[in-house]
Amino acid sequence: NSDLEKEEIKEKLEDYHDNDIAQAFEEVTPDVRKKLISLMDEEQISDIFSYIEDLDLYLEEMDMHSVARIIENMDADDAVDLLEDMDEEVQNQLIEMIDDESKEDIRLIQSYEDDEIGSYMTTNFVSIKEDSTIRQAMKSVVEQAGENDNIMTIYVLSKEDTFCGAIALKDLICARQNDALEDLIVTSYPYVSDREKISDCIEWIKDYAEDSYPVLNSEMKILGIITAQDIIEVVDDEMGDDYAKLAGLTAEEDLNETTKQSMKKRLPWLVALLFLGMLVSSVVGVFEGVVSKVAIIVCFQSLILDMAGNVGTQSLAVTIRVLMDENLSxxxxxxxxxxESRVGLCNGFLLGSLSFLFIGIYLIVLKGYDVFHGFCISGCVGIALLVAMIISSIVGTIVPMFFHRIKVDPAVASGPLITTVNDLVAVITYYGMAWILLIELFKFY
Amino acid sequence: NSDLEKEEIKEKLEDYHDNDIAQAFEEVTPDVRKKLISLMDEEQISDIFSYIEDLDLYLEEMDMHSVARIIENMDADDAVDLLEDMDEEVQNQLIEMIDDESKEDIRLIQSYEDDEIGSYMTTNFVSIKEDSTIRQAMKSVVEQAGENDNIMTIYVLSKEDTFCGAIALKDLICARQNDALEDLIVTSYPYVSDREKISDCIEWIKDYAEDSYPVLNSEMKILGIITAQDIIEVVDDEMGDDYAKLAGLTAEEDLNETTKQSMKKRLPWLVALLFLGMLVSSVVGVFEGVVSKVAIIVCFQSLILDMAGNVGTQSLAVTIRVLMDENLSxxxxxxxxxxESRVGLCNGFLLGSLSFLFIGIYLIVLKGYDVFHGFCISGCVGIALLVAMIISSIVGTIVPMFFHRIKVDPAVASGPLITTVNDLVAVITYYGMAWILLIELFKFY
Structure with missing residues (x-):
């Protein structure tokens, strides 16, 4: 490697995709890394660094001035992400060292909450004036393109610098010199406002399938843009959150956390669920008398509760998905x-019949019950299963709708409530019926 | 509306975003829709129609020739989606009526399986020859841009028409006339192959954060591209799938399905779970003798099983997420x-102690047990909870790893297996300990 001329290495590096170089960086020794970095200009390094996740490790190998230059060249939102991972002291030192324009962009993005659109935006975009000619517009885009590479959509500003539409670069390129710029402008181009919550507009935004969307402040001035890549990231994060939410984790976890951090994220729900579980237990306690007389029915309690839980989760999954996608009347x-209740009824009828049959046979053949007695018990199981499945389907649909209505995320809140309600319903139906049917009516015990 | 001149309406329509017009289309009467459509050219209609979901309804209002022209103007992948929703007869009629180039593109995309990259690609891209000059390249891009609007990345072909790299439009625009085109080409630009499964490369692709990726066949010829918008769709679909998978639905459901369709998607897992549940029941049946003697312990069975389930789901969620993101050694x-077992131990110890305390107090105060007796029973609950939580954590981690290893989607397969294993472990621990401790050792009964 060291035998090749520097120029040659430099040229080779330019042929590679920045992401591949970034990955190579993670594998070579600090010495090689230093040498490679010394061969590249700051813009190139910034581009490569935007692909590296644990960047702070590499920056420690470099002097503060180079780091500041690199941060200047990064997209402001990437720079903010990077700064956030650093010590506050280093952070402040670095911010002092970067130029005013980048500093302003970084301060702007840092001023937003994590869930506000503003914190996702980049100031990397190009804009032109409404009253330009096609030729002026094209020249202005070429000038700005050196610094800002999101040029697919060009934003158009009025005389007062407010947002008044967008032009697709393609249309500008294909236009004839004498066309009026005005005719190319889509004046009702979709936009978002800086203080909006990302979760509130992500579904709406996605529908437009554009490469970028302008972010406006309350005076309709354009502050930055959200790109398709930002949207992929948000949707991707949401996906990780889904699993975390359904499992009652307060936040997503990763591989390198300490046991204590993990416990912190998991305990809150577990403790809540423990006490909800105790509530169910005390209701079962009411039926202690029934249980002591007909011990065999206990065997099937877990079956009924599990099935109610499964059916409830299915209804929950369908309902959450529908609520997420559409505005329902x-x-x-x-x-x-x-x-959902129709599906619950039909599935419940099928599974109830199946368990009536199989459990009856199991009791008669393996447990030595007589036919009437065996099928009475399995009848209790079958009917309880049917009732539990219908009610679970309804509960699994209504509860997320309720949380959605009061603007609480249904994926987080619904799980435990549904489980508890379903457990209670199932237990009361099952033991209640066993009591009425087996003890009071047929007087088996 | 009808008072305005046609030209005026036409101009107004051009100011609106295609997606907004698409939405307006869904709200107006068929008559108004017809009038609006008659004012627009086919390309514009195609653009608007690409935003409409239940397009086949509108196409029924139009004559076949117009529909064929519209399909010609659509991106080939959108056209395929649209054709798939139609009757086979209509489909064949339409395909006969469209021009050869579009027909070929549509046939190509239709030749792929739903999960192959090829079925997601569009033939809407621009390419230039390796040996062009900057000026020739720019001219060629402008010519192609009229038909193909994904111009952000320009693909470069060798003399043999094989893929040999990509140029960012931005670099081409900013280049000087005399620069060598060769210097602008990123020769190691990421690509995917047409027969690859989308799920296998989506994570890898996302890392590059490009606007589009070329799709190559086995001879390295470029067939089409995958755009960032396609990736958003895939990631988005995956997200809906997550919920569906965890809930044991065989496919995502929507609002307008019949009860029968929904049942079909839900029943397979439910029946499987029913029989697994029966397995657990028959194990509980072994402990019938214990239950009939110490009826009170039944109350806490649901508590222990639910908590084991919750802890297992948390471990499952963390493990699936980690497996999805990274290649673990x-x-x-x-x-x-x-x-995970450490977290399970610590959480189990905490929750076990809590339930030992609270359940003991509950038994003594509300159920009239003496102190020693009460805390013996609650001790059984506490220890069973601890053991169940440790084992659930381990099972919740190992099972998805196993499925991941044998290339089965862990999110689909893990749930039921984990629930069953955990239920079995929890039931055996709990009743086993109650039997040893309460009946054999202290001889309470």
Whole structure:
């Protein structure tokens, strides 16, 4: 490697994709890394560094001035992410050292909460004036393109610098010199506002399938843009969150956390669930008398509770997905509840019959019950299963709708409530019926 | 509306974003829709129609020739989606009526399986020859841009028409006339191959954060591209799938399905779970003798099973997420298992102590047990909870790793297996300990 001329290495590096170089960086020794970095200009290094995750490790190998130059060249949102991983002291030192324009951009993005659109935006975009000619516009885009590489959509500003539309670069390139710029502008181009929550507009934004969207402040001035790549990131993060939410973790976990950090994220829900579980237990306690007389029915408690839980989770999954995708009218909501209860009824009838049959046979053949007695017990199981599945379907649909209505994330809140309600319903139905049917009516015990 | 001149409406329409017009289309009457459509050219209609979901309804209002022209103007992948929703007969009629180039593109995309990259690609891209000058390249891009609007990245072909790199449009625009085109080409630009499965390369692709990726066949010829918008769609679909998978649905559901369709998607898992549940029941049946003697311990069975389930789901969620994001070495995997069991031990110890205390007090105060007796029973609950939580954590980590190893989607397969194993472990521990401690050792009964 060291035999090749520097120029040659430099040229070779330019042929590679920045992400590949970034990955190579993670594998070579600090010495090689230093040498490679010394061969590249700051812009190139910034581009490569935007692909590296644990960047702070590499920056420690470099002097503060180079780091400041690199940060200047990064997109402001990437720079903010990077700074956030550093010590506060280093952070402040670095911010002092970078130029005013970058500093301003970074301060702007840092001023937003994590869930606000503003914190996701980049100031890397190009804009032109409404009253330009095609030729002026093209020249201005070429000038700005050196610094800002999101040129697919060009934003158009009015005389007062407010946002008044967008032009696709393609249209500008294909336009004839004498066309009016005005005719190319899409004036009702979708935009978002800086203080909006990302979760509130992500679904809406996605529908437009554009490469970028302008972020406006309350005076309709354009502060930055959100790119398709930002949206991929947000959707991707949401996906990780789904699992975390359904499992009752307060935040996503990663590989390198300490046991204590992990416990902190998991304990809150577990403790809540423990006490909800104790509530269910005390209700079962009411039926202690029934249990002591008909011990065999205890065997099937777990079956009924598990099935109720499974059915409830299915309804929950369907409902959350539907709520996420569409704005339902009241009529559609009631329709969904009816549909879910219909599905619950049909599935419950099938599974109830199956368990009536199989459990009856199991009791008669393996446990030595007589036919009437065996099928009475399995009948209790079958009917309890049917009732539990219908009610679980309804609960699994109504509860997330309720949370959605009061603007609480249904994926987080619904799980434990549904489990508890379903457990209670299932237990009361099952033991209640066993008591009425087996003890009071047929007087088996 | 009808008072305005046609030209005026036409101009107004051009100011709006295609997605907004698409949405307006869904709200107006068929008559108004017809009038609006008659004012627009086919390309514009195609653009608007690419935003409409239930397009087949509108196409029924139009004559076949117009539909064929519109399909010609659509991106080939959108056209395929649209054709798939139609009757086979109509489909064949339409395909006959469209021009050869579009027909070929559509046939190509239709030749791939749903999960292959090829079925997601679009033939809407621009390419230039390796040996062009900057000026020739720019001219060629402008010519192609009229038909193909994904111009952000320009693909470079060798003399033999094989893929040999990509140029960012920005670099081409900013280049000087005399620069060598060769210097602008990123020769190691990432690509995917047409027969690859989308799920296998989506994580890898996302890392490059490019606007599009070329799709190559086995001869390195470029067939089409995958855009950032395609990736957003895939990631988005995956997200819906997550919920569906964890809930044991065989596919995502939507609002307008019949009860029968929904049942079909839900029943397979439910039946499987029913029989697994029966297995657990028959194990509980072994302990019938213990239950009939110490009826009170039944109350806490649901508590222990639910908590084991919750802890297992948390470990599952963390493990699936980690497996999805990273390629773990064997050492890291063992590290994760140890970490999870440590977290399970600590949380189990805390929750076990809590339930020992609270359940003991509940039994003594509300159920009239003496202190020693009460705390013996709650001790059984506490210890069973601790053991169940440790084992659930380990099972919740190992099972998804196993499925990941044998290339089965861990999110689909893990849930039921983990629930069953955990239920079995929890039931055996709990009743086993109650039997040894309460009946054999202290001889309470």
């Amino acid at each position: 009241g009529k559609q909501k009631i329709g969904l509840i009816f549909k | 064997g050492k890291q995997k063992i590290g994760l298992i140890f970490k």
